[in-house]
Amino acid sequence: MPTLPARVRVRYSKTGRIRWTSQRDVARAFERALRRGRFPVAYSEGFSPHPLLAFSLALPTGAESMAEYTDLRFAASSEVEGSWRVAQEGEAPELALFAEFLGELMPEGIEVQAAAALSGSEGSLQEEVTSCDWIVEVTGMATAQVQERVDALLAAAEVPIQRERKGRMVTDDLRPGVLSLELVGPGVSPGALRLHTELATKPRGVRPAELLRGIDSNLTLARVRRQSQWIARDGLRLEPLTADGELLGQATVTQGDR
Amino acid sequence: MESLYPSIEPLLFTVERPARYVGGEGGSRTPVHGEGLTAWLLAYPDTYEIGLPNQGLQILYEILNDRDDSVAERTYAPWVDMEAAMRERGIPLFSVENHLPAAAFDVIAFNLSAELTYTNVLNMLDLGRVPLHAAERGADDLVVLAGGHCTYNPEPLADFLDAVVLGDGEEVVSELTVAIGAWRALDESERTRLELHRRLAGIEGVYVPSLYRPSFEGPRQIGLEAIDAAAPEIVEKRTIADLGAFDYPRTPLVPLTEVVHDRLNVEVFRGCTRGCRFCQAGMITRPVRERPAAQVVEMVKRGLEHSGYDEVALTSLSTADFSGIESVVSEVIAEAAGGQRVSVSLPSLRVDAFTVATAASIQQVKRTGLTFAPEGGTWRMRKVINKLISDDDLFAAAEAAFSQGWRRVKLYFLIGLPTETDEDVLGIARLGAECVAIGRKYHQGASVTASVGGFVPKAQTPFQWHAQDSLEELTRKVELLRGAARETRGLSIKWHEPAATAAEGIVSRGDRRLGAVLERVWRAGGTFQEWSERFDLSKFRDALEAEGLEEAWFTTRMRSVDEVLPWDHLSAGLHKDFLIGEYEDALSEVGLEDCRWTPCYDCGACTTFGLEHQVASNRPPAGGSQGTGQGLELGVRVPVGLGSKGS
Numbered sequence: 001m002p003t004l005p006a007r008v009r010v011r012y013s014k015t016g017r018i019r020w021t022s023q024r025d026v027a028r029a030f031e032r033a034l035r036r037g038r039f040p041v042a043y044s045e046g047f048s049p050h051p052l053l054a055f056s057l058a059l060p061t062g063a064e065s066m067a068e069y070t071d072l073r074f075a076a077s078s079e080v081e082g083s084w085r086v087a088q089e090g091e092a093p094e095l096a097l098f099a100e101f102l103g104e105l106m107p108e109g110i111e112v113q114a115a116a117a118l119s120g121s122e123g124s125l126q127e128e129v130t131s132c133d134w135i136v137e138v139t140g141m142a143t144a145q146v147q148e149r150v151d152a153l154l155a156a157a158e159v160p161i162q163r164e165r166k167g168r169m170v171t172d173d174l175r176p177g178v179l180s181l182e183l184v185g186p187g188v189s190p191g192a193l194r195l196h197t198e199l200a201t202k203p204r205g206v207r208p209a210e211l212l213r214g215i216d217s218n219l220t221l222a223r224v225r226r227q228s229q230w231i232a233r234d235g236l237r238l239e240p241l242t243a244d245g246e247l248l249g250q251a252t253v254t255q256g257d258r
Numbered sequence: 259m260e261s262l263y264p265s266i267e268p269l270l271f272t273v274e275r276p277a278r279y280v281g282g283e284g285g286s287r288t289p290v291h292g293e294g295l296t297a298w299l300l301a302y303p304d305t306y307e308i309g310l311p312n313q314g315l316q317i318l319y320e321i322l323n324d325r326d327d328s329v330a331e332r333t334y335a336p337w338v339d340m341e342a343a344m345r346e347r348g349i350p351l352f353s354v355e356n357h358l359p360a361a362a363f364d365v366i367a368f369n370l371s372a373e374l375t376y377t378n379v380l381n382m383l384d385l386g387r388v389p390l391h392a393a394e395r396g397a398d399d400l401v402v403l404a405g406g407h408c409t410y411n412p413e414p415l416a417d418f419l420d421a422v423v424l425g426d427g428e429e430v431v432s433e434l435t436v437a438i439g440a441w442r443a444l445d446e447s448e449r450t451r452l453e454l455h456r457r458l459a460g461i462e463g464v465y466v467p468s469l470y471r472p473s474f475e476g477p478r479q480i481g482l483e484a485i486d487a488a489a490p491e492i493v494e495k496r497t498i499a500d501l502g503a504f505d506y507p508r509t510p511l512v513p514l515t516e517v518v519h520d521r522l523n524v525e526v527f528r529g530c531t532r533g534c535r536f537c538q539a540g541m542i543t544r545p546v547r548e549r550p551a552a553q554v555v556e557m558v559k560r561g562l563e564h565s566g567y568d569e570v571a572l573t574s575l576s577t578a579d580f581s582g583i584e585s586v587v588s589e590v591i592a593e594a595a596g597g598q599r600v601s602v603s604l605p606s607l608r609v610d611a612f613t614v615a616t617a618a619s620i621q622q623v624k625r626t627g628l629t630f631a632p633e634g635g636t637w638r639m640r641k642v643i644n645k646l647i648s649d650d651d652l653f654a655a656a657e658a659a660f661s662q663g664w665r666r667v668k669l670y671f672l673i674g675l676p677t678e679t680d681e682d683v684l685g686i687a688r689l690g691a692e693c694v695a696i697g698r699k700y701h702q703g704a705s706v707t708a709s710v711g712g713f714v715p716k717a718q719t720p721f722q723w724h725a726q727d728s729l730e731e732l733t734r735k736v737e738l739l740r741g742a743a744r745e746t747r748g749l750s751i752k753w754h755e756p757a758a759t760a761a762e763g764i765v766s767r768g769d770r771r772l773g774a775v776l777e778r779v780w781r782a783g784g785t786f787q788e789w790s791e792r793f794d795l796s797k798f799r800d801a802l803e804a805e806g807l808e809e810a811w812f813t814t815r816m817r818s819v820d821e822v823l824p825w826d827h828l829s830a831g832l833h834k835d836f837l838i839g840e841y842e843d844a845l846s847e848v849g850l851e852d853c854r855w856t857p858c859y860d861c862g863a864c865t866t867f868g869l870e871h872q873v874a875s876n877r878p879p880a881g882g883s884q885g886t887g888q889g890l891e892l893g894v895r896v897p898v899g900l901g902s903k904g905s
Contacts, residue, residue, distance in 0.1 A: 017263075018514060020276040025515045032284075032512065032566025035598055049599070062271050079597040105566075107514060108282060189268075221271050 002094040003087035004039065005117035008072045009125075010102065011241045015064045018109030023058035026110070030070060033105035038082030042075035056125035056229055056240065057132070057201055060209065065226035069125050069240050071118060093117060095245070114245040122247075125240055128231045129201055131179055136195045136208050137187035137223035141216060146193055149216045150183050159214045174214040177206035181215075189222040198230075259362040262352050269343040277515035278306035279340065281332075281354035284512030284565060287319075288355050289329035291362065296439045298322050298330040299353055299363040299386075299400075303370070303378035304788065306334040306354075310511060311519040313573070314406060315369050317506040318431050328435045331355040331363070335378045336385070338785065338792075344385065351386035360386030365401045365438060370408035373765040374758065374788035376415055377780040379404075383418065390777070392420050392468055397449045401438055409465075410495075410542050411717035411825040414765050414772035416467035420451075421458040424465060424828060425495030425542075426528070428504045433461050456488035463496030465828060472770050472824065477811045479769050479822050494829045497867050501528055501547040505557055512565045521569035521603070522561040526554050526586075529863075530575035531853050531871070534633070535644045535844050536672060538716035539575055542830040544863030546854055547872045551586050559594040570594075571603045578608040579854075581875035584616055607631075609647045614658035628659045631670035635685025641847040642677050644840075653692060660697040660704055667693055667706050673735045674713040674727035674759070676844060683735045686710065687742035687749070694748040709752045710739065712759030714766050717825045718832060720840035723817040726763045728810075729795075732756035757795040761787065763813040764798055769824035772812075775801040833862035852878070 014026065021029075031051050034041050043049040052073035059065050076086040087093040095115045103112035122128070138146070153159055159174040179198040187194035199206040208224045228251060230237040242249040270276035291297050300319055302309025309315070315332065322330035331353035336344060344350070350359040360366060366386060368379050380390060388402060389395045395402075404412060405423040412422040423430055437457045441449060459466040469489035472482040484491055498504060510522060527548040530540040549557075558570050570590065574580065587602055594600065607613050609630045617628060632652050634640040640647060652669075659667055671686050690708045697704025712732045715721040727735070733756045743751045765772060778801035779787070786792040802809055817823070819838050836859075843850065853859055854871055855878035864870055 017280040017282050020270055020280045021514045022277070025277065028516070029514065031568075034566075035568060036563065036566040038596060038598070043599070062276060081596040107284065222268070 001083060001085050002097055003091055004074050004084050004098055005093045006074050006086050007118035007120055009116050009118050009241045010070050010072060010112060011114045011243065012068050013066050013111045013113060014059065014068055014109060016109040018107055019062060019064045022061045023055065027053060027055060029107055033102060036105050037101060038080050039084050040074045040078030040080050040082060040086055042073040054124055056129055057205065059226060060207055063224040063226060067226060067228050071125060113243045114241055116241050116245055116247045129229045129240065130232045131198050131200045131230045133227040134197050134199060134208050135225045135227055136197060137189050137192040138195065138212060138219040139192045139222045140218050140220045143193060147183050150181055153215055154181060161210060161214050163210060172204065174206055174210060178211065187223065192222040259358050261357040262349060262359060263357040265347060265349055266357060272343060273339045274337060279354065282514050285509035286355055286511055287323045289323055291329055296328045296365065296435050297363040298328060299360055299366045300330055300332045301366055301368045301382060302334050303368055303375040303382060304335055305337055307517040309334040310513050310517045311523065312369055313523055313525060314427060316511055318427055320506050320508060321428065321431055325432065325435060327439055335382055351382055360388060360400065363400060364442065365403060367403040367405065370404050370406040372788055373408060373762050376765060376776050377784050377787055379415065380418060380777060380780040381785045391417050395451055397451065401454065407539060407542065410828060410830060411767065413770045413824040414768040414776055416770045417773035419467060420455065422465040424463050424493060426498045428498050430461065430463050430496045437461060456486065459488045463494065465493040470827065477808060479824055481822055482827055492827055492829050495831060497869060499869055502550045502553055505553055509564055510561055521571055522565055522567045523571050523573050524554060524557045524561060525574060526572045526577060526580045527574045532576060533644050533850050533852060535720040535840055536675065536713060538719050541719050541832060545869055545871045548581060548874055551582055551874060554586055555589050555593060558590045562594055562600065568599055569601045569603060571605055573605060576608060577604040578613045578616060581873055587616065609655050610651050611654040611658040614655055618662045627666035627668055628664045629668040630655055632689065633670065633672050634675060634682065635671060635689060636682045638847060639675060639678060639682040641849050642844045643675055644849050646849050652689060653696060656693040656696045660700040665701050665704055669706065669708045671708055671710050672713045673710055674732050676721055676724045680738060683739055684742050686739055690743060690749040691746040694746055705748045707750050707752060711754040712756050714759055714763045716766055718830045720837050720844055722823065723819055723841060725816045726813045728814045729756050729760045732759060755790060758793055760813065761795050761798045764809060768812050771805060771807060774805050775807065778804055831863040831866035836861040
């Protein structure tokens, strides 16, 4: 019977048609896959027990991603009659096999890239991740105009935008959240221009659609892809888990069509 | 034909819930179309979330894709935002699997489950670029079919449909495939629409409206005659004799996004003989055909493994009546889940303490709410509708529920029932208040919700001749009830919009002239009429007026039992004498036993088709044939007067 660590971080990508599902839909897909695989999933206590899965910052519906993460918990005391059990001390868990098997159970478009054991002392993904790299493709304006607006945004001290928070409209300054922004040329989508950007997730994150409104409200979103999520540590940008399976590692490969 | 997906995808950033349009469900197929294959587009005329779980379409989807002469894909009504975007870009109605335009298919087949979706049928035909009226279609246009419960009066949609299927679809869908395939293979000179219609009319259970002509005298329909030798005088429904022969769906669809009834659904029996006189489903789906218990357990096991769901619903019109339901439920929990948590839900609980015990055995953890359907506020009312539950049965059920940890009880009622008085309406508040009082013995915060729907008389039921309450009367009754309920803390009333009940009534018993009315409602923008934010009664009223028709003729008018009904040529097997007898007994407050456990009173459902009930146990549930909890033994009558038919 193959074994699992009690805590596992999983890295996966979300591409193709499934990107039109919500973060909640993806969470439910993981729950179903974990049940189908009869993994010894740990549940919360209380009135309405739910499986213990913790995701990183929600990916907007419609966005693709090369770097999504979820932290899973498994219970040694599970009564599930499965083909997996939690590894005991000194046993080496079979993480590659786990990642492969889980990937087979997930819907098309979600590829499980890597899995690694967590000790339990790591911070949560939501707390630790401080910024994300995005590819954003836009239509609606000519290259020169977009370049001008991008330059203007970068030069501005403040970029106020209206956004909804807890049901009411508030004005926020976008500028501190835009860590980098670059017009790199034509995009993959017909007639689109491609922007590369790094957007902060704290203290108040910036979403790609909000960035677009900050650049120019005439721009239309044609394509969005999250390329990386970053944890800032000791002056370095580290990935929560690299595609090679290294926890808190530096990205060794640049994935996708950068 | 090529996939439309590249032109659909750019629209998805701009619409609500884009996952509605991408397919990709677990269990879905992406069939390869080809020469000699009849391609079906299975359509549900409402949103994806409402339509996807429809079990009828899922069953046909598998049967058609498993045949070697057909393929099937699915489509749902695009929401108004998507429809506008599609029309702007010239994108036609498409399938969610291969994203093929409707024109790539040979057949479009609609499931009709609710009358207020009919305008969506017209809209989807239009979006699919199918000529709206059957009479305008040529040899190369799609064959437009409909099935489902509403087809027992399909006359309002008669102008738009090539053929209508009555009853169970499992067998007839194959016969239709063969017939349509053979017609398509004919030489061009022979391949006419009339030839298609004649061939379809020759299949048992298939009604071809164009081969019949209704006649009217003033507002009254005075007849309907078959105008072609191929058209049978009466079309009888199809009934599969053995549900165990059709263990579908085998790989139920698991949507990527949330839908209604988002769980594994396993049908445990079809048909119901409790004989509730208002209930069209109970009348048209007879006789009772139980699925073998071992097959139920197997389907649950397979379905959970395939889907990963943690909830399974054992579905039927009254699941607590399934023979040996307790042992099936415990087996499902023990065997099927392999130690994983699974919750079993039993929709349509019977109202008695015994049923609550079954519910308690399965809901060990989450005891939030329990639902019962007494339907009528007084015992007198319930005798009229043949829902033979005493007040004490309900109180015992409430006592059992609250004492075992449930905090909320929901009660379903109908108002506007035949012979209803204000006392009957106020009885709903009284029952609710009593249940709250019972609940408060156990929990400070115990609450009861009474959910009230307006009654719409339906075709092929004992009440098909009876007047529907007017909008004003229904509204008055809702207010009366709300006023009475305000006196009780912990009792809340929810009600269905009376105007929507009025519109449903217009269509439910409408004749062929309603086709022009529906077309006007649709052309006036009246799609998604079952959605409160879209519903507009004035569109129906304006359309009726424009067509010179009176609303009251279809709704609040009493019909005599000898008048011609627009659906007289369609049969669910029920003898008209039986329906008339039941109507008379209703008006004299006389009940009727459940024939599953008592001698046959020959309603016609079995004898017409040479069928029998398939029930694993001939023992009635605790409480007698009507499950009233009154300690009845097998063969002992329920303590209400019985009509002569029973003995």
